[in-house]
Amino acid sequence: MKLYDLENVRLQCSDRFTLAIDAFTLAPGERVAIVGRNGSGKTTLLRLLAFLETPSAWDRFTYRDRPYAPGRMNRNGLGFLRQQPYLFRGNVAQNLAYPLKFKGVSRREIASRVEAMLAMIDLAPLADDAARRLSGGEQKRLALGRVLIGEPQLLLLDEPIAHLDGHSRAVIERLLHGNGIPLLVTTHDLHFAHRVADRVLNLTAGRISPSLPENVLSGRRTGGVLTTGAGLEIHLPPETAMQNGNENLMVMLDPRSLVISPEPLTSSMRNCFRGRVCSIREQGGNVWLEIDCGERLTAIVSRASYEELALNLNREVAVSFKANAVEVL
Amino acid sequence: MEFLFESLWSAILMILHLDRDLFEALGTTLRVSLTSTGIASLIALPLGFVIARYDFPGKRGVQSLLRTALALPTVVVGLFVYAFIARNAPLGDMRLLFTPAAMVIGQVLLIVPLITALTHAALQENVKLVHEEATLLGASPVAASWKVLSESRHAVVTALMTGFGRVVSEVGVALVLGGNIRGLTRTVTTAITLETSQGHFSSAFALGIVLLALVLMINILIQTLGGRREAV
Amino acid sequence: MGIRTRVALWLAVVAIACWTGCGEDRAAPRPVKMTTTTSTANTGLLDYLMGEFLRDTGIRVDFIATGTGQAITHGRNGDVDVILVHAPPAEARFVADGFGVKRVPVMWNDFVILGPPGDPAGIRASASAADALTQIATSRAPFVSRGDDSGTHKKELRLWQTAGIEPHGAWYVEAGQGMGACLTMANDKLAYVLCDRGTYLAMRELLDLEVAYAGDPELVNPYAIIAVNPEKYPDLNHAGTQRLIAWFTSPRGQKLIADFRVNGEQLFHLFEP
Incomplete structure (x- = not known):
């Protein structure tokens, strides 16, 4: 059995782009993280999988081996945490009890399960507080607790730790590690993705890539410069550079935006590194080069320019790209 | 001017004397208005929910139709219903004209658009979010819709009270369909019309005071019942 | 209160209201x-x-x-x-x-023609009801008409017809209301008005209007x-x-x-x- 099996599923989510899933499966027990920048379609993908959006076309779309039928899907056992959870009127305990009320759970059992969950999400002292007066992190914990208390067999989590305080982050990560429930989680945070999931996928402009995208670099930002683990100093686009302070950051470079030249260019491109060609392969009429500049960067060049450059392995070249070509994840 | 003070005094006297006509009219008003508000809410709340929650072709048309219906004069509603329940009309066999049931039908028609429009406005902002969240947490369709209404309960109760206020205070439907029959279809408002037409201004005004006092009491009752357990 | 309790309560209220509303002694x-x-x-x-x-x-x-x-x-x-x-x-x-x-x-x-105290149009001595109306029309004294197709209104129109006058103008007020409302209006505007004696007597205490003309067999x-x-x-x-x-x-x-x-x-x- 597969939890999800999607082939060629299309969903027009805005004028900007279409969510287009060529192939995606989720096996029982599998934990998958999806990373991608804002607006890449992560939330839409989760909503599609929770049957909250109707695809415009699909070749195959099954859930627990049952074919998708709009408006007829049984969501039993499916736990969904939205990025901005909606908490009901009433207090914390009432919010936690809500999913249990429909399962024929006895009052006494509800009380004990709510109490146990309050401890797990570390909100026991706030049980009688109005849910909507909690802080952002507490609200997120409560919302996750409200999902987990129904004992779901599959979790769809949209950015569970984005913009949270350290304590809430820790509580949520502990909760997610502590259970073996299959999950699909979207996140900005690649480290978190690797900690919580077995498989990390990338979503760019509505398309899932089977592996991490090329040229994903993480490091520490100081002002407008990102210093990677290998010491590469990358100039960031102006809108990021304008933000003050330091933070850990992940960026991505489109392989097509890298310019390869025998010698460093005198141009407006602010990023320029020297490195050695360490792999050359041809794919789809283009040539894919891997260049080791401390970090390994992948560049895609046309066949014509490849021949013009007369490259070979181990040859030293310059890699240049604009600050604006850096995508902050 | 002095008739206003006179009225206040005669209102108190009427209540103290347990004036039979007054209490009959009050009883009819309450029975008819509560029944029509109850039935109208059973239609209008789900309708308002559906219009707020779902997109369907012609939705904008329905919305502007509803807003237009808010301007319906009560007498026109009365005549519209009359066209259906007059004896040679489709429902004539039921002999509904000049009965409380006819008034209820007219008043239901009168306030269904009102309550629907107000419910729609009350739910519009949150309905999709709340409904999805409740559904994802395992609520049945009915329970999820109920959750939507109860999350906006203040506005929903206000919508219902507005509808109730409209039927309690209207004359047109009650007069055209009820006929102002003493002891049967005479409501406080038709009694007020009658007293006014006979020049008994002070007793007409006194009836108005009693009606307001009654509605005030109902409002307080609802507030204490519903407001007690409010959190955020 | 659980959902079911609430729904049940609400239904009960509606049911009780229906029951009391429709209860008739069969x-x-x-x-x-x-x-x-x-x-x-x-x-x-x-x-x-x-x-x-x-x-x-x-x-x-x-x-x-x-x-x-x-x-x-x-x-x-x-x-x-x-x-x-x-x-x-x-x-x-x-x-x-x-x-x-x-x-x-x-x-x-019988119908009577009521008018303000002192009978400013001087109709008291008219020979007939039609004469009295003619007098009102020529002196352009205000006159309130029911204007509602009631029996009284029909009567009034027949009297105008007899007098050969088609009343219109600012002095002729078509109220479109019941008798009581018209009397109140006439009283307020110091106007003449045709009224059945019964309603007049029932409301006399509230009015300054007096009987200005009565007695024509036409007014029965x-x-x-x-x-x-x-x-x-x-x-x-x-x-x-x-x-x-x-x-x-x-x-x-x-x-x-x-x-x-x-x-x-x-x-x-x-x-x-």
């Missing part, structure tokens, strides 16, 4: 429905008579007081079992068209009761209606009408047998 005989004019209802005559009728026969009469025009329309549509009105030509047409069984005269009172206002034709509308309460008409014309009914007093004055008179 054991009692079928009530008779009657449309009538404001003049019989507003004077209190019908409350008094129908109370007696209920005591005598156990039959309740639900009467709806409107203008004669609307009263006859409801009769034509079969909405009511019987009508009690005062507009002989319209009644004749109602019967001739087959909607009414038979016009049964019940009682009469006969009331008749007419059963709606059960051949047109078979499910009418014709049996109850027949008892009502018989009671109205019986010695007891007639005596009760003649005994009816408002402020010590007799409002309705009997036809000589």
